[in-house]
Amino acid sequence: xxxxxxxxxxxxxxPHTHFRPVxxxxxxxxxxxxxxxxxxxxxxxxxxxxxVIEARMAAMGGELxxxxxxxxxxxxxxxxxxxxxxxxxxxxxxxxxxxxxxVDFLVQRxxxxxxxRPPVKxxxxxxxxxxxxxxxxxxxxxxxxxxxxxxxASEVSLSNEEIRRAESLLGDDKDGKG
Amino acid sequence: MKRLIPLAAFVVLVVFLGVGLLLDPSKVPSxxxxxxxxxxxxxxxxxxxxxxxxxxxxxxxxxxxxxxxWCVSCRQEHPLLVELARRNIVPIIGLNYKDERNDAIRWLQxxxxxxxxxxxxxxxxxxxxxxxxGVPETYVIxxxxxxRFKQIGPISPDALQNEILPLIEKLQGI
Numbered sequence: 001x002x003x004x005x006x007x008x009x010x011x012x013x014x015p016h017t018h019f020r021p022v023x024x025x026x027x028x029x030x031x032x033x034x035x036x037x038x039x040x041x042x043x044x045x046x047x048x049x050x051x052v053i054e055a056r057m058a059a060m061g062g063e064l065x066x067x068x069x070x071x072x073x074x075x076x077x078x079x080x081x082x083x084x085x086x087x088x089x090x091x092x093x094x095x096x097x098x099x100x101x102x103v104d105f106l107v108q109r110x111x112x113x114x115x116x117r118p119p120v121k122x123x124x125x126x127x128x129x130x131x132x133x134x135x136x137x138x139x140x141x142x143x144x145x146x147x148x149x150x151x152x153a154s155e156v157s158l159s160n161e162e163i164r165r166a167e168s169l170l171g172d173d174k175d176g177k178g
Numbered sequence: 179m180k181r182l183i184p185l186a187a188f189v190v191l192v193v194f195l196g197v198g199l200l201l202d203p204s205k206v207p208s209x210x211x212x213x214x215x216x217x218x219x220x221x222x223x224x225x226x227x228x229x230x231x232x233x234x235x236x237x238x239x240x241x242x243x244x245x246x247x248w249c250v251s252c253r254q255e256h257p258l259l260v261e262l263a264r265r266n267i268v269p270i271i272g273l274n275y276k277d278e279r280n281d282a283i284r285w286l287q288x289x290x291x292x293x294x295x296x297x298x299x300x301x302x303x304x305x306x307x308x309x310x311x312g313v314p315e316t317y318v319i320x321x322x323x324x325x326r327f328k329q330i331g332p333i334s335p336d337a338l339q340n341e342i343l344p345l346i347e348k349l350q351g352i
Contacts, residue, residue, distance in 0.1 A: 067206055067311040067312075068311055068312060070203060070204070080276075081311050084302055084306060085306075088306060107209070108209060109209070109210070109306060109307065109308070109309040110206065110209070110309050110311065111206060111207060111208065111209040111309070112209075113206045113207075
């Protein structure tokens with residue numbers, strides 16, 4: 001139905017001919033009203049993903065452990081638990097909460113275990129420092145044993161006779177032929 | 179002495195691995211122990227127009243048991259709760275977690291209802307506040323509304339006898 005048809009039809013509804021311009025304006029207003037409504041309906045639709053939130057979800061979801069399927073991340077799991085957590089995270093982000101607020105919310109409920117990277121604190125100090133402590137011990141052992149070996153080598157002393165023999169044996173190599 | 183060092187290192191390794199084997203990785207310690215129980219107000223399972231909230235239970239020691247009709251382990255745990263309720267030691271409040279109301283009511287009709295009241299948490303929102311990730315779970319909450327113990331998975335007769343009941347007695351004695 002084009003504008004002209006619509007106008008003609010509305011004209012026939014209006015008995016007074018001197019109102020002629022009005023139905024056209026009415027129609028225009030109606031059109032604006034309708035298109036306005038359509039765009040509002042689109043905005044209200046809940047299923048349209050916000051790319052910013054989805055990017056944050058992808059970045060954070062990989063750092064969070066799914067507690068019922070512990071080898072998997074929240075992002076990588078489709079379990080009921082992971083889906084509930086993801087739903088809650090999206091809701092919080094839509095309400096303008098920051099990443100750290102979302103993580104704090106989850107840690108308060110599920111503990112540090114939900115984080116793949118546990119925070120550095122008293123209970124996890126050994127976990128973080130352990131490898132460096134072991135490396136330190138290994139280096140110390142290496143250093144001490146090398147030093148001991150060095151001492152032992154220098155303790156060996158040769159008699160004059162032995163030195164002469166060694167020199168005569170090595171003498172063939174002096175000109176580098178051998 | 180020199181030969182003892184590798185032996186000592188080996189023993190330490192065995193102890194660490196042995197302890198690691200005995201731990202159950204599916205049991206994650208709850209951060210809520212010794213913290214106030216999260217507030218909730220839910221419609222009751224049997225009477226949707228009435229609510230049940232944590233503040234209703236102030237001043238007494240109570241058990242908060244998360245259950246669902248779809249949960250297989252709940253069926254295993256259930257007779258123990260029915261027996262506990264019969265002994266009338268401690269009120270048991272149920273959190274009916276992500277369950278259909280009619281299914282849940284029928285389940286209780288078939289197996290017996292140990293709960294003083296059950297809240298109907300269809301969205302699982304209260305469950306999330308309590309850090310529920312595996313049903314059944316059970317919390318022991320004291321007079322001041324502090325969570326004192328959490329059982330993840332079904333309560334075993336052993337855990338009930340040696341951990342939960344002594345704790346309840348101790349808390350009630352204060």
